[in-house]
Amino acid sequence: MRTSTGRRKWADALNGYLFISPWLIIFLIFSLISLGYAVYLSFTEYNLLRPPRWWGLEGYQRVLEDELFISKALPNTFKYVLIVVPIQTFLSLVLAFAMDQNLRFQRFFRTIFYLPSVTSSVVISLIFIWIFAPQGIFNQITGLTVNWLDDPRTAFYVIMGMNIFTTSGTLMLIFLAGLQDIPLAVYEAAEIDGANGLQKFFYITVPMLRPVIFFVVTVGVIGCFQVFDQIFVMTNGGPLDSTTTITYLIYKWAFRDTRIQMGQASALAVILTLIILAVTLLQRRVIEGSGSGAER
């Protein structure tokens, strides 16, 4: 008896691993091993041409003393997160709430709002470059003459706006799924108690969505900390470093500079990981701690 249950367990485990093996192999090779190697590189001096040389914490020290990191990349990244995450979360929640009502052409609008999310970010970036060109549609409609992407005061906000535009659709879908999970009985009970639409939204919908909000905010924060492709395509970190973020700085040190500093770039990548980890933990405490915690 004992041996057969033991074998049975083995077979089950084997089954499980068999099913996840395609993902597991890819994860091991392209994520876990690369990740470990990046952590190793962060303690070395490495220019790609000679083998990595052990450096200890020198790379970390250089990152923390770097002017571009301290005065541009770090504040820019936090600014990006603090502006984009609240707006895109709120906007997608409102969109999801609207889409949850029985509107006409509901499916049409859902598709339209989701469309930017399935379009390649490079393509959207190019479209935004044209829209915000000096003689672009935006200036022609508004009658302004601002050179949006070439002005240090505006370029970053255009990129932020574009990111909100592209991600809100996906987040809306997640909220929509969450909304449909809220039992109708709760709303009915509230109606009987005389709650109006706004009260229902703030006292039923939002609290019931707490776990979904946590998920959306977490995904949003991580995504915003890692913003890269739009900046790479649209501004290359310029004008005047106004759009240089941590990930762009990693790329610059690792590949773009004449003297490649892969070790220093890896150190910054590790630092970014730690920042994201800390912020996510903090968030979990704030969002879960402030509520009733009934969902868990």
Add this chain to the structure above:
Amino acid sequence: MNRMIKLLLILTVLALGLSACGQTTTQQPQQPAQPQQPAQPQQPAQPQQPAQPATRTVVRLSGWASSPAETALLESLLYKFSVENPDILVKYEPITGDYKQVLLTSIASGTEPDIFYVDIFWWLELAANDALLPLDDLMAASGVSRSDFIPALIDAFTYEGKTYGIPKDFNTLGMFYNKDLFDAAGLAYPTDDWTWDDLREAAAKLTDLSNPNRPVYGFCTPPDPGRFPVFVFQNGGTVMNGDFTDTTLDSEAAVKAAEFYASFRTNQIGAMPSDLGEGWQGTLFGKGQCAMVYEGGWLIPYLRDQFPNTQYGVVMPPAGPGGEGNLIFTVAWGISANTKNAEAAWKVVNFLTSEASQTAVLESGFALPSRQALQNSDYLKNNPNSAAIFNGSFFGARPFFWGSVGSDVNDQMSKALERMFKENQPASEAMKQAAESIRRAMR
């Protein structure tokens, strides 16, 4: 039975996964060998080659592909080579996208091609880290002398007395001017003996802002580190000191040059390309919105293809208070220090930089040949525009190279200009700030 099948399945999946990474490992055996190789680079490979003439030696060659026409030219040259050298098979593997990034990562993994383009701007990093093969012995063995090439070009690829690249072609900057706009303004065409004052006067007369949707500026001043240094040189200044250990961008000559460069836009007789919604002034020149631009020979085929109706001429950039100045952009063929077929690789390089091949390069119109002997060719006599760019190399021209922090120097130059253009920062402050940042990067 079922279990056996599952096990087999797992094994196959694992095997597939392993073989996927096995492909890279089969090429990796070169990697551990790398550190030892530079000590005894090509000698062991050389004697083996003549011993086996029956098999074809495979040589891999990479470059960036800047235009289909340039790729076609290279392919036709390689075809000629294959006819003359049936024992060598050249595999052309063009790299699209970020060339330097691809090349450096392939060197790091030991999978780099035998022959590749090296740009003047960053080649020294490769040579100083033993990634390039010194070519002097191979040159001597096949009777090629350094003096066959334009001195400024071959010197630019020399490090610690050794030659690490054979310049394949070069460009300098010429002043392109739009003949129609000059005619409309009733101005005489520029000549090679123009000065900064002539440039400023002409720019003022050529500027026409009457149509707000299509302004025409006399001169385009991009915040481009590939254009601005010309003005520094013309003012008697430099970007870096002689041994590239310090920058001289905060010197009086450089600051005054920056003031002059920015004055065009301040006085509304010049503009940045981005002011007019373009990334490159070449397009604006073709459209007739910039009457004069400093560009290289690459603008000639572009105008021929995209703006065939634009009537233009090319002269050398007008001299400044400190005389003539120009930039040399050049690319060389380099051979990997880890190549197993140094001799065959050299044969290819030697063929591609031979006088016959260089003539083909010249006649294609996008770059100028590096061979001294072609200075007096008929083509240059019949093409004054190309000749102006070729001759630019003899008048105060310096290579586009700023040492190991080159990208920082470039970044800081364009940022200083951007701060002056967009934030009205005084030139002296902007250049001082740039110089300080460069010095920090050097540490």
